Amino acid sequence: MPTGKRKGDVESTKFDLVLRPETITFENFRIGWFYTEARLVIKNPTKNRYTYKIKVTNNDMFDIRTPKGFIDxxxxxxxxLLHVPGILLPRNDVHHFSVYYIKCDTEAQNSHSIWTSKKSEGCKHVLIRFPNKIIRTQEMKKMEEDDMKQQKERNKLSNEKMGIRNQNMGEKK
Structure with missing residues (x-):
């Protein structure tokens, strides 16, 4: 099981960018069944231009829409940020997103070349959390009731078809 820390992945004591929120919480009443979205805001309060890179402790469980880019x-x-469906929810604070940055000039166009030639100047972890208890909302209850009705109708149709098949089989004897 991941510990939330990667070898050599140490937070910087000085981090020039501002991250909001400081903890990402994926909340959706159907979490684990559908993609669940959360948003991370990166603010650059300085007079410098930076390139950023975001990594996560588990790429199968999470997706980052723009993992590299520039911030003026x-x-x-x-x-x-997305939680991928079909995977069991981990405990809170086990996984995290790591945000790295490098100061760059205003003319830079290719962040990949910067990341291959320089080491990051700062790193900050944003812990990932999930709701402790998935609250059943009225909408969720209605969806569950509709699902149950549809399942009963499918069972009824299936039973009727089976009855017809059984009758046909009985007639062939």
Whole structure:
């Protein structure tokens, strides 16, 4: 089981960018069944331009829509983060997103070449959490009731077909 820390993945004491929220919580009443979205805002309060890179402790469980890019001085960007369906929910604070940055010039166009030639200047972890208890909302209850009705109808049709088949088999004897 992952410990949430990667070897050599140490948070910086000085981090020039501002991350909001400080903890990502994936909340959806159908979490684990559908993609669940959360957003991370990266703000650059400085006069410098940076390139950022975001990594996660489990790439099978989470997806990052724009893992690399640039952030101009005194601006902010919003990054879409996704929890992938079909995987059991882990305990809280086991996984995290790591946000790295490197100062770059205003003319830089290719972040990949910067990341291959330089080491990151800062790193910050954003812990990942899930709801402790999935609250059954009225909408969820209605969806469950509709699912039950549909299942009963399918069973009824299936039983009727089986009855017809059984009758046909009885007639052939």
């Amino acid at each position: 001085p005194e601006t902010s960007i919003e990054i879409e």
